Amino acid sequence: MKIRVATRGSKLSLAQTQLALNEIRKRHPEVEFELVIVKTRGDIHQDKPFTMIGGKGLFEKEVNLAVLEGRADIAVHSLKDVPSEVSPGLVLAMTPPRASPFDVLVTRGSPKTIWDLPAGAVVGSSSARRVAMLKRVRSDLVFKPLRGNVDTRLRKLQQGMYDAIILAEAGLQRLGLDIEYWRIPPDVLPPAPGQGILGVYTLYSRGDILPLLEDATDEEAMTMARAERAFLAYAGGGCHTPLGAYAWIEKGILYIHAAVASPDGSKRVDVTVEGDPERPAQLGIDAALELRAKAASAGITL
Numbered sequence: 152m153k154i155r156v157a158t159r160g161s162k163l164s165l166a167q168t169q170l171a172l173n174e175i176r177k178r179h180p181e182v183e184f185e186l187v188i189v190k191t192r193g194d195i196h197q198d199k200p201f202t203m204i205g206g207k208g209l210f211e212k213e214v215n216l217a218v219l220e221g222r223a224d225i226a227v228h229s230l231k232d233v234p235s236e237v238s239p240g241l242v243l244a245m246t247p248p249r250a251s252p253f254d255v256l257v258t259r260g261s262p263k264t265i266w267d268l269p270a271g272a273v274v275g276s277s278s279a280r281r282v283a284m285l286k287r288v289r290s291d292l293v294f295k296p297l298r299g300n301v302d303t304r305l306r307k308l309q310q311g312m313y314d315a316i317i318l319a320e321a322g323l324q325r326l327g328l329d330i331e332y333w334r335i336p337p338d339v340l341p342p343a344p345g346q347g348i349l350g351v352y353t354l355y356s357r358g359d360i361l362p363l364l365e366d367a368t369d370e371e372a373m374t375m376a377r378a379e380r381a382f383l384a385y386a387g388g389g390c391h392t393p394l395g396a397y398a399w400i401e402k403g404i405l406y407i408h409a410a411v412a413s414p415d416g417s418k419r420v421d422v423t424v425e426g427d428p429e430r431p432a433q434l435g436i437d438a439a440l441e442l443r444a445k446a447a448s449a450g451i452t453l
C-alpha cells in the first residue's frame with residue numbers, strides 16, 4: 152500500500168512529517184509513502200503579516216486541499232496551526248506522542264529569563280498571545296513583528312534586529328537545534344492550544360487508511376488534542392485573541408489550564424479545570440465556558 156502525504160516543504164514541516172510517518176512505519180512497515188509538497192501562500196510571503204495574505208488557517212487550508220482534491224491521501228499539520236474549524240470532510244485521525252507544549256525565550260549570549268531583559272529590550276514575535284501575555288509581566292518591553300521559518304527567526308536575532316525572540320520549544324527539539332534558552336512557565340505564557348502536537352488528517356470516508364492511523368496514534372496526545380481543540384472551538388475569539396490553553400494527564404485525571412488576556416496585557420484571567428480523560432471534549436468545553444464567563448466579568452472581549 153502506498154500513502155500520498157501532503158505537507159509543507161519547510162525544514163520543520165518535513166521533520167514533523169517524518170516523525171509522524173515513523174510512527175505509522177513502526178506499526179505498519181509494509182506501507183510506502185510519497186510526499187506531496189504544498190507551497191502555501193504563507194510560505195511564499197514570509198515577510199508579510201498573516202492578515203495581508205489570507206489570515207486564519209492559511210497553512211491548513213492549502214495543504215488539506217490536496218487531500219480534498221484527491222492529490223494526497225493524508226495531510227500532516229502542527230495542530231496549533233489548524234483553526235478550530237478544519238476543512239469539511241476531514242478528520243483528525245492520528246497524533247504521534249506530544250513534544251513540549253511550552254514556549255521559550257531565546258536571547259543572544261547566555262540564556263535570560265523575561266525578568267533579566269534590560270528595560271526597553273526589543274522582543275520579536277507576531278503572536279497576539281505571546282505579546283499580550285509577556286506585556287503583562289514586562290510592560291516596558293518593545294514587541295516587534297517576526298515571521299519566517301525558525302532558521303530565519305534565529306538569524307534575525309543573531310543579526311541584532313531583536314534582543315530576544317519567542318519560539319515553540321517543540322520546533323527547536325524537532326529540528327535538533329542545540330541552542331540554550333529559557334523555558335517560559337505557563338503561568339507567564341500559556342501555550343497555544345495544540346502546541347507541540349502533530350495532527351494527521353484524512354477524509355472521513357477513508358476506511359482503508361483510518362485503521363492504520365488509529366494503530367499509530369498516541370492516546371495521551373490524542374486526549375490532550377481533543378481537550379485543547381474543543382476548548383478552542385468553544386472559547387471563540389479569532390487568531391488575534393491572546394488565548395492559551397494546555398491539557399495534561401496526571402494520576403489518571405485530565406487537567407486543562409486556559410487563560411485569556413486583553414491585547415495590551417493590562418488584564419488576564421485564568422482557569423484550571425479537571426475531568427475524565429475518557430471525555431476530553433467535555434473538559435475543553437467546560438474550561439471554555441468558565442473562561443468566557445470570567446473574561447466577561449473582567450471586561451476582556453473574547
Ligand SMILES: NCc1[nH]cc(CCC(=O)O)c1CC(=O)O
Nearest residue numbers: 229231318319321322346347348
Ligand atoms: N507558528 C509556526 C509554528 N507552528 C508550529 C510551530 C512549532 C511546533 C509545534 O507547535 O508543534 C511553529 C514555530 C513556532 O511557533 O516557534
